[in-house]
Amino acid sequence: MKLGSISKFAAVGLLALATTGCSSWDSMxxxxxxxxxxxxxxxxxxxxxxxxxVLGTVGGAAIGGVIGNAVAR
Incomplete structure (x- = not known):
């Protein structure tokens, strides 16, 4: 398995862990x-x-947050 593939799987795993482990998720x-x-x-x-x-990651997060907010209206 290539290093790039491992990084992608790690990123997906961290995202899943972050969303499920958020203690304030229920009150949001x-x-x-x-x-x-x-x-x-x-x-x-x-x-x-x-x-x-880094720029792509931060930019993607910012744009994704704006889109997520707009879709929830």
């Missing part, structure tokens, strides 16, 4: 949950598309 509104989920998925997509680039 639907809109907040959608924003967090969108940011996580956007960050993951940005990391994959840019080969783990």
């Amino acid at each position: 509104s639907h809109r907040q949950k959608s924003t967090v989920t969108g940011a996580g998925l956007g960050g993951l997509a940005g990391a994959v598309l840019t080969g783990g680039g």
Whole structure:
């Protein structure tokens, strides 16, 4: 297995762990949950598309959060 594949699996695992392990998840509104989920998925997509680039990851998270927030309206 190549290092890039391992990094992608690790990123997906960390995302899953972060969303399930969030202790305040139950007290969040639907809109907040959608924003967090969108940011996580956007960050993951940005990391994959840019080969783990920081700018792509942060940009993807920001765009994903905005989209998640807008979809939940």
